[in-house]
Amino acid sequence: MSQLVIQNLHVSIGEKPIVKGLTLTINSGEVHAIMGPNGTGKSTLSKAIAGHPDYTITSGDVLIDGVSILAQEADERARAGIFLAFQYPSEIPGVSIANFLRAAQQARLAEGEEIDASAYYKRLYSKMDLLKIDRKFTSRAVNDGFSGGEKKRCEILQMAMLEPKFALMDETDSGLDIDALRIVADGVNTMRGPNLGVLLITHYQRLLDYIVPDHVHVMYDGRLVKSGDKSLALELEAKGYDWIKKELQAATA
Amino acid sequence: MKPPTDTDTLTAPADATTVENPAVGIDQTAGNFSYKVDYAFDAGTGLSEDTVRYISSVKKEAPWILEFRLAALKKFFSMPLPTHWATKDLEAIDFQKIRYYLSQGQKPKRTWDEVPDDIKKTFERLGIPEQERKFLAGVEAQFDSEAAYSNIKDIVAKQGVIFVNSTEGLREHPEIFKKFFGKVIPTGDNKFSALNSAVFSGGSFIYVPKGVKVAQPLQAYFRINAENFGQFERTLIICDEGAEVTYMEGCTAPKFSTSTLHSAVVELVALKGAKIQYITVQNWANNVFNLVTKRGIAHEDAEIKWIDCNIGSRLTMKYPGVVLKGERARGEVISIALANDGQHQDTGAKMIHAANHTTSNIVAKSISVGQGRSTYRGVVHIPKHLKGCKNNTECDALLINTNSRTDTYPAITVRGDKNSTQHEASVSKVSEDMIFYMQQRGLTEGQAMSLAVNGFINDLARQFPMEYSVELKRLIDLEMEGSVG
Numbered sequence: 001m002s003q004l005v006i007q008n009l010h011v012s013i014g015e016k017p018i019v020k021g022l023t024l025t026i027n028s029g030e031v032h033a034i035m036g037p038n039g040t041g042k043s044t045l046s047k048a049i050a051g052h053p054d055y056t057i058t059s060g061d062v063l064i065d066g067v068s069i070l071a072q073e074a075d076e077r078a079r080a081g082i083f084l085a086f087q088y089p090s091e092i093p094g095v096s097i098a099n100f101l102r103a104a105q106q107a108r109l110a111e112g113e114e115i116d117a118s119a120y121y122k123r124l125y126s127k128m129d130l131l132k133i134d135r136k137f138t139s140r141a142v143n144d145g146f147s148g149g150e151k152k153r154c155e156i157l158q159m160a161m162l163e164p165k166f167a168l169m170d171e172t173d174s175g176l177d178i179d180a181l182r183i184v185a186d187g188v189n190t191m192r193g194p195n196l197g198v199l200l201i202t203h204y205q206r207l208l209d210y211i212v213p214d215h216v217h218v219m220y221d222g223r224l225v226k227s228g229d230k231s232l233a234l235e236l237e238a239k240g241y242d243w244i245k246k247e248l249q250a251a252t253a
Numbered sequence: 254m255k256p257p258t259d260t261d262t263l264t265a266p267a268d269a270t271t272v273e274n275p276a277v278g279i280d281q282t283a284g285n286f287s288y289k290v291d292y293a294f295d296a297g298t299g300l301s302e303d304t305v306r307y308i309s310s311v312k313k314e315a316p317w318i319l320e321f322r323l324a325a326l327k328k329f330f331s332m333p334l335p336t337h338w339a340t341k342d343l344e345a346i347d348f349q350k351i352r353y354y355l356s357q358g359q360k361p362k363r364t365w366d367e368v369p370d371d372i373k374k375t376f377e378r379l380g381i382p383e384q385e386r387k388f389l390a391g392v393e394a395q396f397d398s399e400a401a402y403s404n405i406k407d408i409v410a411k412q413g414v415i416f417v418n419s420t421e422g423l424r425e426h427p428e429i430f431k432k433f434f435g436k437v438i439p440t441g442d443n444k445f446s447a448l449n450s451a452v453f454s455g456g457s458f459i460y461v462p463k464g465v466k467v468a469q470p471l472q473a474y475f476r477i478n479a480e481n482f483g484q485f486e487r488t489l490i491i492c493d494e495g496a497e498v499t500y501m502e503g504c505t506a507p508k509f510s511t512s513t514l515h516s517a518v519v520e521l522v523a524l525k526g527a528k529i530q531y532i533t534v535q536n537w538a539n540n541v542f543n544l545v546t547k548r549g550i551a552h553e554d555a556e557i558k559w560i561d562c563n564i565g566s567r568l569t570m571k572y573p574g575v576v577l578k579g580e581r582a583r584g585e586v587i588s589i590a591l592a593n594d595g596q597h598q599d600t601g602a603k604m605i606h607a608a609n610h611t612t613s614n615i616v617a618k619s620i621s622v623g624q625g626r627s628t629y630r631g632v633v634h635i636p637k638h639l640k641g642c643k644n645n646t647e648c649d650a651l652l653i654n655t656n657s658r659t660d661t662y663p664a665i666t667v668r669g670d671k672n673s674t675q676h677e678a679s680v681s682k683v684s685e686d687m688i689f690y691m692q693q694r695g696l697t698e699g700q701a702m703s704l705a706v707n708g709f710i711n712d713l714a715r716q717f718p719m720e721y722s723v724e725l726k727r728l729i730d731l732e733m734e735g736s737v738g
Contacts, residue, residue, distance in 0.1 A: 050693050053685065074692040075701075083693075090690035093681075094708030103704055104694040141708065158694060 002028045002065050002081065002165045004197055009060035011041070011048040018044040020222030021060070026166060026197040033200040033208055035233060036219035037241045042201045043087060045219075046168040050084040051077045064165065079108055081165030085155040085172050092142040097154060098124065100142045101161050127160040131187050149180030156187035166197045173207040185210030205237040218244055296354035302326065305451050308354045312420045312454070315427065325440045325450030332444040340597060342568050346542055351483040351514055353452045409467060414498075415460040416471055419487045422458025429460050433491055437520035437576070438548050445544040445570075449485045449518040456486030456517065461496040461527075470499040470532070470718060483514040490520070492527035492555075499530040501721060513541045515566075521549030521557055525579065528556045534721055536728055537566040539596055545571045548603070551611075553579030560717060563590040563598050564728050572630060574603030577611035577642075584613040589710050589725070592625030592657075593732055601630035601662075606672075610641035617648045618710050621657030622702075622732070633665040633674065640671035648678040651709045653702060681709075703733035 004026045011019035018041045026032050036042055048055040049062055051074035061068050069077050092100060101124065106115045128135060133153060143151050152172060159167055172184055188198065188211050200211060208216070208230065216233045218226040220241075225248060226232065236244070296307045305326050309319040334343045409416065415426060422430050440450040457473050473488075492498055515537065523529045529549060537543055543566040549557040559573035575584025586602035604613035619627035627650060635642045644667065650659040659680060667674045683705045691701035706729050707714070714722045 052689050073698070074689060075695055075697050078693050078695040086690065086693075090684070090687040092687065092691070092705065092708055094711035095704055100691075100694070100704070103696060103700065107695045107697065107700060162694065 001194070002197065003063075004166045004199075005061075005063045005066075006045075006049070007061040007063070009045070009048070009062065010058045011044055012056045012058050013044065013054060017058070018055075018222055019048065022219075022222065022224055024217065024224060026199060028165060028197045029194045030215065031192065031198040031200065031211065031213045032215045032217065033202060033213035033233065034217045034219050034224070035202060035205070035236060038203065040219050041222045042203075042219055043170050046084055046170045046199070046201055049077075049168060050074060050082055075107070078162075078164075083159050083162055083164030083167045085152075085159060085167060085169040087171040087174055089143050089151045089155055091144045091146075093144050095142050096139050097142050097157070098138040101138075101158060104158070104162060124161060127157065130190060131157060131160060132183075133157055148175045149177065149183065152176060152180060152184050153187075156184060160187065160191055164196070166199065167191075168199045168201070170201050171203065172200070173202055173204065181207065181210060205233045208233045220244055220248065294354065294356040296352065298352050299349045300326075300351070300353060300452070304353050308452060308454060311354070311356070312424075314420075314423065317431075318423060321435065321440075322451050322453075325447050326452075328441045329444060329447035329451055332441070332447060334444060339570060339599065340568060342597065343542075343544075346514060348448075353483055353485070354454055356454075409469075409471070412465045412467070413462040414465060414467060415458065417458050419453065419456045419458050419489070422489070426458070426460070429491065430458055430489060433520065433522050434489055435520075437522060437550050438518055438546050442546060445516045446518050446546040449487060449516050449546070452483070453485045453487035453518065455484075456488040456519075457490070457500070458488070459490040459498065459500065461490075461492045461498045463493040464495045465493075466497040467499070470501045473500070473502045483516065485515075486517045488517065488519040489522075490529060490531070491522045492524060492529050494524045495526045496524075497528040499532065499718075501532040501534075501718070503534050503536070503724075513538070515541055515543045515545070517545045517547075519545070519547040521547075523549060523551045523555035523557050523582075525552050526554045527552070528558075530558045530560065531573075532560040532717065532721060534562045534564075534724055534728070535566070535569075536564050537569075539565055539567055539593070541566045543569040543571065545569075547571065547573040548576065549574070549584070550576045550578050551582035551584055553608075554581045555579060556583040556585075558585040559587070559602070561586065561588045561600070562721075562725055563588070563600055564725075564732060565593075566596060566598075568597045568599065570599045572601045572603050572632075574605065574632075575613065576605045576607060577613065578607050580608045580610050582608060582611045584611075586615045586617070587713050587716060588615075588617040589713055590617075590619045590627055591706070591729065591732055592619065592621045592627045594623035594625055597626045597628070599628040599630060601628075601632075603632040604634070604644060605632075606635040606639060606642045606644070609639050611639075612643045614644070615646045615648075616713060618651070618713060619649075619659060620651045620653065620706050620709065621659050622653045623657065626658045626660075628659070629661045629663065631663045631665070633663075633667070635667040635669070635672045635674070637668035639669060642667075642672040644674040646674070646676045649709070650678075650680045651683065651706065652680065653683045653706075699730075699734035703730045706733060 006022055006024045009019055009022045010017060022045060034042055044055060048057055057070055062070055064080055069080055102115060102120055105120060109115060124138065143154055146154065173181055200213060213230055216228055216230060217224045226244060294311050296304050302323060305322045309322055336343055435450065438446050440447050459471060461467060490500060521529050521531060547559065551557045557575045561573055563569045573586050577584050584604050588600055588602060590598035590600045592598040598619060601617060602615040604615065613633065615631060617629050619629060621627045629648045631646060633644045633646060635644065646663055646665065648661050648663065652659060661678055663676060665674055665676060683702060687705060688698060688701045691704060692698060696704065707726055714725055
């Protein structure tokens with residue numbers, strides 16, 4: 001049982017504040033969805049938590065089980081259990097998925113310890129079977145020339161292999177057709193369980209038909225402005241984001 | 254200069270305090286050490302006719318070799334540095350401050366037990382004997398000027414293969430080597446081939462008789478141990494009709510405060526239907542000037558393939574070439590260069606087509622890190638009167654951080670309408686997002702960069718013999734780890 005706590009977080013890109021005081025607690029076993037209009041800071045939030053060097057955390061804190069991760073490099077945060085499923089995953093020409101994941105596993109071992117290659121492949125293949133991914137897939141170079149759906153499938157496979165404590169899924173559904181969306185959703189649902197906390201970042205409610213969240217939050221202008229259960233997503237779908245904006249204006253007026 | 258004597262005695266044991274943690278394996282940290290050695294033969298500092306005469310007399314050479322050397326020395330002094338097209342950094346070499354010949358006076362040893370202990374320690378740290386024990390058909394390891402250890406497994410010797418150092422080759426087998434020596438690369442080919450021709454010592458002479466296919470690679474190891482030293486090995490490989498051989502060389506030098514010069518000449522002759530594969534993995538300290546001339550002649554149906562990996566050095570200038578002299582001859586250069594901060598890799602290939610239906614292939618990949626600079630320079634020449642000739646040239650550059658510089662100068666001259674060539678070049682970058690992506694999976698920045706680099710050269714590295722691709726990967730890992738700031 002783990003806990004990810006985001007405490008009054010402020011994030012800037014350059015001089016520009018993007019996230020302006022966001023607080024959220026995610027326990028393992030829970031699936032939280034953050035919805036909101038474009039440009040409201042959703043992706044910035046996930047990249048800042050993962051430690052992207054372009055995003056400066058100006059105040060607030062992020063803690064895993066009470067320990068702040070803000071002083072850690074991106075790779076240390078990853079090894080501490082943070083996984084970011086990218087909206088636009090990078091291509092790594094010449095590096096096969098199998099070798100990439102192997103290097104990532106190796107990086108998690110103590111110095112001088114060597115990965116057990118046959119155990120690694122056994123595990124890789126069992127995860128692929130579970131996610132219904134063809135064996136040939138892992139001999140391809142990471143994301144190199146992949147379709148949108150293949151890239152997302154590659155992210156899901158990495159997530160299954162690395163078994164993070166918390167997965168941040170950044171607009172995982174963007175650019176996916178309905179079949180690819182199902183693959184992603186099936187993957188996440190397969191991994192869903194008491195050891196994994198999930199933060200789904202999405203613009204559309206459609207993903208939430210497939211991955212049903214425990215909690216839904218609305219993000220607007222760098223803050224969470226409304227929280228509820230899955231019915232909130234449906235309400236947003238019906239009324240649009242303008243409804244939230246008006247509500248906010250009424251509250252501040 | 255020490256008087257040339259016949260002593261075979263060794264003095265001064267190694268300074269034991271420099272030997273800590275004797276690691277096995279060839280890597281930069283293992284290479285970055287030196288031993289205190291008292292040299293029985295020392296040509297002193299500076300270059301003159303006396304230097305050349307000294308080297309020749311120590312080696313007890315035939316008069317024609319001394320003549321050859323002296324003529325080369327004249328040529329060297331008369332030629333300008335090629336700074337009209339190459340970097341002005343060459344002017345930093347002070348030829349009068351270099352030591353041209355250092356030797357402990359030992360004859361090449363034939364068994365590991367006979368090798369002096371301190372030299373043995375060097376090689377043990379570099380992993381040479383272990384490799385040799387495992388699978389190598391023969392090893393010639395050069396410590397400063399002369400081969401300290403050379404061995405050729407019985408099976409290769411029984412096939413009639415000659416694998417000796419250049420001194421021994423010229424002395425014992427003049428009938429074979431004199432015919433080809435200095436013919437592929439004439440003395441005056443360039444200023445540094447002239448220098449090598451004047452002061453050469455060490456290097457390998459290999460003759461593979463007709464039809465003999467050497468199953469396992471022959472290996473040489475070159476190491477500079479002394480400060481201000483110039484290493485000038487000379488290698489000649491003759492592969493007789495239908496014969497095949499693979500030769501691998503590795504190079505290291507410890508880091509000294511002053512720069513060091515390595516200027517080798519390598520000549521290959523592949524007679525009718527012969528195949529030569531020549532593999533180099535160099536890992537010089539970053540103050541070595543590495544100026545090497547490498548060329549082969551491929552006769553009818555013969556094949557010469559250069560695989561050249563350049564890591565380290567302050568400046569490397571190296572353009573392995575093949576003269577495609579006989580019909581249907583094939584030439585190939587596969588080159589990988591990594592230029593880190595303060596380094597300049599000026600590398601490439603030359604393909605001179607001189608017969609019909611000859612084919613050549615050049616694949617060059619360079620990686621520039623930090624302030625490192627990579628230059629590709631190539632020549633492909635197919636004259637008008639030939640037909641059925643083909644060339645393929647690919648140059649790919651990878652840049653890691655915005656300060657790196659890369660240049661490509663491909664000179665492809667294809668005349669006539671019965672020949673073809675294709676040329677592709679690409680420049681790619683390891684972006685911050687790519688590094689972040691990999692870091693997000695748990696790899697450190699250094700691991701991420703070396704993975705990106707290894708991915709970039711992966712299709713070439715796969716062509717290497719296993720142990721060399723493993724070594725190359727390890728060298729890249731070390732380079733990249735050191736480059737994270």
